[in-house]
Amino acid sequence: MSIRTLDDLLAEGVSGRRVLVRADLNVPLDKQTGAITDDGRIRAVLPTLGALTEAGAKVVVCSHLGRPKGTPDPQFSLSPVAGRLGELLGAPVHFATDTVGESAESTVAALADGEVALLENLRFNKGETSKDDAERGAFADQLAAFGDAYVDDAFGAVHRKHASVYDVPARLPHVAGRLVLREVEVLSTLTGDPERPYVVVLGGSKVSDKLAVIEALLPTVDRLLIGGGMCFTFLKAQGHEIGTSLLEEEMIETCRNLLERSEGKILLPVDVVAADAFAPDAAHDVVPANGIPSHRVGLDIGPETVAGFAAALRGSVADGTANARTIFWNGPMGVFEMPAFANGTRGVAEAIAESDAFSVVGGGDSAAAVRALGLDEKSFGHISTGGGASLEYLEGKTLPGIAALEN
Ligand code: 3PG
Ligand code: MG
Numbered sequence: 001m002s003i004r005t006l007d008d009l010l011a012e013g014v015s016g017r018r019v020l021v022r023a024d025l026n027v028p029l030d031k032q033t034g035a036i037t038d039d040g041r042i043r044a045v046l047p048t049l050g051a052l053t054e055a056g057a058k059v060v061v062c063s064h065l066g067r068p069k070g071t072p073d074p075q076f077s078l079s080p081v082a083g084r085l086g087e088l089l090g091a092p093v094h095f096a097t098d099t100v101g102e103s104a105e106s107t108v109a110a111l112a113d114g115e116v117a118l119l120e121n122l123r124f125n126k127g128e129t130s131k132d133d134a135e136r137g138a139f140a141d142q143l144a145a146f147g148d149a150y151v152d153d154a155f156g157a158v159h160r161k162h163a164s165v166y167d168v169p170a171r172l173p174h175v176a177g178r179l180v181l182r183e184v185e186v187l188s189t190l191t192g193d194p195e196r197p198y199v200v201v202l203g204g205s206k207v208s209d210k211l212a213v214i215e216a217l218l219p220t221v222d223r224l225l226i227g228g229g230m231c232f233t234f235l236k237a238q239g240h241e242i243g244t245s246l247l248e249e250e251m252i253e254t255c256r257n258l259l260e261r262s263e264g265k266i267l268l269p270v271d272v273v274a275a276d277a278f279a280p281d282a283a284h285d286v287v288p289a290n291g292i293p294s295h296r297v298g299l300d301i302g303p304e305t306v307a308g309f310a311a312a313l314r315g316s317v318a319d320g321t322a323n324a325r326t327i328f329w330n331g332p333m334g335v336f337e338m339p340a341f342a343n344g345t346r347g348v349a350e351a352i353a354e355s356d357a358f359s360v361v362g363g364g365d366s367a368a369a370v371r372a373l374g375l376d377e378k379s380f381g382h383i384s385t386g387g388g389a390s391l392e393y394l395e396g397k398t399l400p401g402i403a404a405l406e407n
Contacts (some may be wrong), residue, residue, distance in 0.1 A: 004175040015056030017235025020147025024156035025063035036385045048153045048177035050158035058111040062119045070126035083119045095311040100142040140167035156386040158401030169404040186382045187393045195325035203228025204331030207251045216395045227333035228302040232340045245298040271302030280338040299341040300334025308349035330362030
């Protein structure tokens with residue numbers, strides 16, 4: 001990889017220099033209280049920030065949070081993130097209440113060596129996500145003025161052709177941060193020559209989101225286990241009654257075609273937890289996957305499915321399957337935020353944790369599930385901070401943020 005790294009930048013010396021760090025501090029917030037519910041992405045960027053402050057850089061951090069529409073929107077303020085980042089760094093983080101305006105200018109100008117500033121949400125500015133090169137470029141000019149060098153440590157956003165990800169590195173000396181390097185290192189082992197058996201577990205709500213990755217993975221994997229909301233379109237494609245479960249009608253034919261071409265590699269649920277309603281306290285039962293009652297909605301995979309998936313992950317004497325040596329998991333198996341429908345995700349996560357395989361957890365919901373279910377993060381090989389980014393990497397797509405670092 002022809003990418004310069006943080007170590008290269010540190011070797012040049014950064015003391016007294018302003019270093020602009022693009023981070024992905026897009027953390028989930030509690031809808032009622034606005035509190036940060038999972039700070040995994042903040043912790044993931046600490047190694048890079050710590051190395052820079054220790055070396056005496058003036059560190060200017062920028063990030064997006066949520067999807068505001070190019071104008072300030074208080075519910076998406078990074079202000080709570082500044083507080084948490086300061087706690088974790090053990091030093092105050094100076095927060096700018098705008099991204100490239102007066103507050104940002106004075107905050108950056110006032111930074112002492114070894115101090116950290118966080119700019120307000122990048123997406124409060126139209127230029128950040130604009131499809132117009134000139135509009136993005138103009139915003140990138142303003143951002144780039146805050147740094148003498150640029151570090152990309154926002155792995156979760158490398159698949160976005162946004163000003164802070166794609167255009168700023170064209171304007172400043174640029175390097176990959178520790179997190180981006182580690183993510184790319186790990187994911188490239190999956191697209192290279194993974195140790196076999198290589199088993200992939202996919203869940204989440206939509207087949208359409210996962211279609212490209214399924215296509216890309218099918219020739220490579222030994223087993224592809226499918227759960228979560230997306231499994232119902234596959235079950236429907238097999239001709240089963242799925243009640244009121246999630247269905248992507250226009251994907252049925254595609255699923256049928258995938259199943260035909262999969263040479264038996266795709267494993268679908270054999271039982272599901274079907275409920276009266278999409279609610280935490282809804283009445284529910286375990287039913288066969290080929291007989292979901294018409295008025296019921298499938299909200300989790302069932303215990304027999306968990307056992308079957310666990311056997312495919314850990315190996316089973318009964319059907320002679322070998323222990324997986326490499327595992328990639330993206331997407332919950334059910335509505336794990338509701339305890340009644342969390343067993344599938346928990347069971348599969350535990351089987352992955354207990355296996356001897358090198359396991360990679362795709363970011364977003366599955367990474368949050370690992371922490372929300374109280375599983376030990378150390379029992380997984382790598383927990384990615386990128387949901388969409390890790391999927392697009394595995395699809396073999398060119399990622400704008402990585403391409404920008406290569407130039
Ligand atoms: C994510 O949460 O997947 C990343 O932070 C990217 O966010 P986005 O999907 O809104 O671009
Ligand atoms: Mg996303």
